[in-house]
Amino acid sequence: MAGPIRPTISDVARAAGVSRTTVSHALNGIGKVDPRTRERVVQAAAELGYRPSLRAQRLRSGQSRTIGLVSSMPVAVAGGPSKLGFFMEVAAAAAETALLHGFALVLVPPLDSDPPLDSLDIDGAIVIEPDQDDPTTKRLQSRGVPIVSIGPQRGTDLPHVDLRAPQVGRLLLDHLREQGADRIALLMGSGHRSWYVDLAEVYAEFSREHGMPPLVVEADESGGEETGQAACEELLAQHPEVDAICASVDAFAIGAVRAAESLGLDIPTDLRVATRYDGVRARTSTPTLTAVDLHLAQAAASAVELLLANLKGTEVPQVVTNPPPRLVPRASTLTG
Incomplete structure (x- = not known):
């Protein structure tokens, strides 16, 4: 059994007493159409239940939408x-x-x-x-x-x-300092994303302000949590005085937490960990991670x-x- 016949643009044109071109312009908001004519076309289309073909519109406009x-x-x-x-x-x-x-x-x-x-x-x-x-x-x-x-x-x-990358970096570093950290290390991705560069610049300025020797460690982004953990284990073994890690991405922060566990360090008593993105990793980590709502x-x-x-x-x-x-x-x- 055949379904109901869909109204066409020609049906709307006959009902409104205008041309098919006028109907097209009126319904698509293009061309110069008198407001009263446009209203008549819209009303006729509504009464007939006419819906323009999206595929046809895309073909005419050359856009995929x-x-x-x-x-x-x-x-x-x-x-x-x-x-x-x-x-x-x-x-x-x-x-x-x-x-x-x-x-x-x-x-x-x-x-x-x-x-x-x-x-x-x-x-x-x-x-x-x-x-x-x-x-x-x-x-x-x-x-x-x-x-x-x-x-x-x-x-x-x-x-x-x-x-607002510089402001994000400053929020994290100032917070770690306020929580008693005085030897903060920066765990960075190995790429040249603007966020990484801005964070490194903010960290350098922060280190100068507080007379803290800068300590920056890079990890390969593609390795995620695993490379973050390896970088942190090496960092903490070489610099046991580090009491906080500011991780550029949440995957590295999870790696820092795992590194602390493997070395028998308590978070946050022995090591504080903060990261940039307040996402699933930050909210479900054990312990939960200090982060930033971006x-x-x-x-x-x-x-x-x-x-x-x-x-x-x-x-x-x-x-x-x-x-x-x-x-x-x-x-x-x-x-x-």
Whole structure:
């Protein structure tokens, strides 16, 4: 048995007494259509139950009405075994904002191999915290894909949402100092992400202010918790005076906790551990980790809106500053 016949654009045109072109312009908000005519067309379409074909609209406009969300960070840092964390928190808010604007969001999750970017039919992309020489960003740019990043890309003028990295670093270091730490080590990723560079600069300034010899250790991002643990075990063996670790990513903070356990150190009495991202790892670690609320949902929404404004050719500021970060103190540092 055949289903109900769907009304067509011709049916709407006859009911409204206008041409098919006028119907198309009126319903898509393009061209110059008298407001009274537009209202008549909209009313006729509603009464007939007409819905424009999204596929036809895309063919006419040349747009896919789809944007990509790309993580340039390795899976061991961006999500870990659970596939949750930084990337998925950004994705949830970005998808909601995109949908409200009539766009779909395609996730390009962190992969151990190069993602198949050339097969993606997207109008633009949001890249999460690209490295200075991020190959993913370069490939998208070579295709002419408009990009907005969450966190700046060092050495470029890429449109971005500013996560206030220097302020985040200062919150963590000042807190560790307030909790009694006087020999703080910095555990960094080996890349050249803007967050790493900014944190290193803040740490150097902090060390000078307090007469504390700087102690910076790098770990390979791709190894996640395991390389973080190995780096911390070596650090603590060589520098037993270290009483706090500021970890640039939460995966390394978990590694620091495991290193302390393997060496018989109590957290936070012997070693305080703090990290940047207040995510699943920080909240479920034992002990729970002091971290920072980066307002990632707001950052994701702002990135989508900035990208869509650029796709439309709307003149807007190309740097959006996120709300001030908020420290979330937890058991890993609270000694009082």
